[in-house]
Amino acid sequence: MDKLPQDLHVDILRRLHSPDVARCRVASKIFDDAYSHLRSIKFKWTIVKPSSINLFKKIFLNLISNMRVVESLCIGDVDEFREYDKKLGDDLNLLTHEEFIMEWLSKVSQNLKSLSITYFLDDGSFWWQQAKVLNLVSANCHKLVELKMKYARLRSVDNLNPMLMLKSLTLEFIHLNDENLNKLNTCVPNLQVLNLIGVTGIRKPKIHLLNLISCHLLPKHAFLEHLSLITPRLIKLRVEEILSTSVLYVEAPLLSRLHIDCRYVQDAFSLKKFENLKQFSIKSSDIGSILYYFTITETVEDLTVDARVGIGKNFRFTLEKLFTVFPKVTSLCIRSYAWWELNREWFIIASESSSKITQGTKGLRKLRIENYKICDPSFFLLDVACVLDQCIGLSEISLLICSDVGGDVLKSEIDKCVACWPNLKWRWRMYVE
Missing domain, CATH: 3.80.10 (Leucine-rich repeat, LRR (right-handed beta-alpha superhelix))
Incomplete structure (x- = not known):
């Protein structure tokens, strides 16, 4: 291991999740020295009882504090979540706590380019959580290029700040209070990739993004009153599970790949002529x-x-x-x-x-x-x-x-x-x- 270059040590750590990174740091001084040069971290939930809450905060803050530059952060992956104490309640969703959000966000926001956040899902209760994280991220992370959020009920987007560097946005199983997506269109004008999967709160979305290249839309409960896409640079579009009540209008002259999944079609189904499909x-x-x-x-x-x-x-x-x-x-x-x-x-x-x-x-x-x-x-x-x-x-x-x-x-x-x-x-x- 001593003969391997430091860049290779950093690359090994980059591929691991945070618990494995911590073990490597304890087991090897070489990895401990290389850790500070790490630019990305994946932190999984492992809390199983109330007494672990403070320990989680301490470990997480320690991990990001010992990194010189944090460019990519993934936190809250619940795919492999184990049995937990039901007494935890909303305490488990630490990311909904504004004070804790600001505590870790202030340490990484300056250089952060990629952020992925997954809230804990407990029998659908996430719909009643009021997360302010999107507003805080938009106000502090000015270099953010990629943002992913999953399982949350976002507060009003009226105070959402422009994210001019953002190129990719993925929202999965989110309640977004932006019925027409007007605020989203304004705040992310340079967006190139947009994925809205299982999103509620939008009924008449109008996606007018001049730089959008790829778009994937799958509305929750398959209900949209109206869907309009005017995207002059769009190349790939995937629209799934649209009901017959939907009005679909697509104007994308450069579109080359199109997937449409809709139940029934009405007269309002309108697709402009595609010359590059x-x-x-x-x-x-x-x-x-x-x-x-x-x-x-x-x-x-x-x-x-x-x-x-x-x-x-x-x-x-x-x-x-x-x-x-x-x-x-x-x-x-x-x-x-x-x-x-x-x-x-x-x-x-x-x-x-x-x-x-x-x-x-x-x-x-x-x-x-x-x-x-x-x-x-x-x-x-x-x-x-x-x-x-x-x-x-x-x-x-x-x-x-x-x-x-x-x-x-x-x-x-x-x-x-x-x-x-x-x-x-x-x-x-x-x-x-």
Whole structure:
């Protein structure tokens, strides 16, 4: 160990959580000397009884006080939290205590660039905690670039200070008193990454951030009255679990990756024409309606389609419509119930006029079918034939099959498919649900 350079000792400590760091410092003077050069620390909750509260404070403050510069701090990871004394009550959430927040924040705020805070979750009681930490962080950490917060009820954001250096913001299972996100838009104008996961308190969010590159939205209880995104530099967008009551408006001319998961679609579903969209993933109970409102996009090459049980019937979900909207798709993934719905439509269309969909599938090269359920193996060959006879340009097919039938029986059916279409490259895997 003596022959190793100090930079390597620091790198070893950087990869450990605080209890392991403390053990290394006690066990080795080399690590103890290297500790002061450490710039990041991960501190996990390990309190199991009331008498440990003061000890926790002392250890935590000692750790950060002995570091020359603290650039990254992660505190409150509860993923591996052990049994604790119920008498602790709100004392366990030390981060909600303003005095303690200021005590440790004053020691790290000058150079802090990354901060991750997780509150303790106890049977949903976190919704009633009133955390002031966001306001304190915005007032003291002027060099902060990345901020993550999980499990808390934040107080009013009216006093939130501008965080001009902040590039990445993640809020998970947070109650945020900013219905339209107007204050957030104002305070983090240079934000590039925004993740709002399970956030309540926002009902009509308007995300107007000129520098935003990546955005992930998953509202709690799947309810938003209105969702508007005007983001001229946005490249990646993921919107999940949106109900039919939502009004969705997206204006992002540079968007290249889009994932939409919504239950049902209304007339208010509005997506501006995307001239750079390459990868698109859609999950809905009403895929046909989304395809109806989606403008023709010739740039999409990688398309994933997933459906919920009870698919909407406002507009038919057909392969013809799919390739009309996305005529340049070369890789198509069809998941679960969407396969069943499309296959049913293929039978209908083939009986009417098989030429309708042949033209639109000529460019398709790769087809992946996921969670394909087989009830009767004797129908497998016919099922696959309905697809492959239409996709004349196909070169590769991948199957992820959910089946209760024996592997030998299924392999026999796949061998028949390989014999019928020997020019295709076949990949398949079976699993039992």
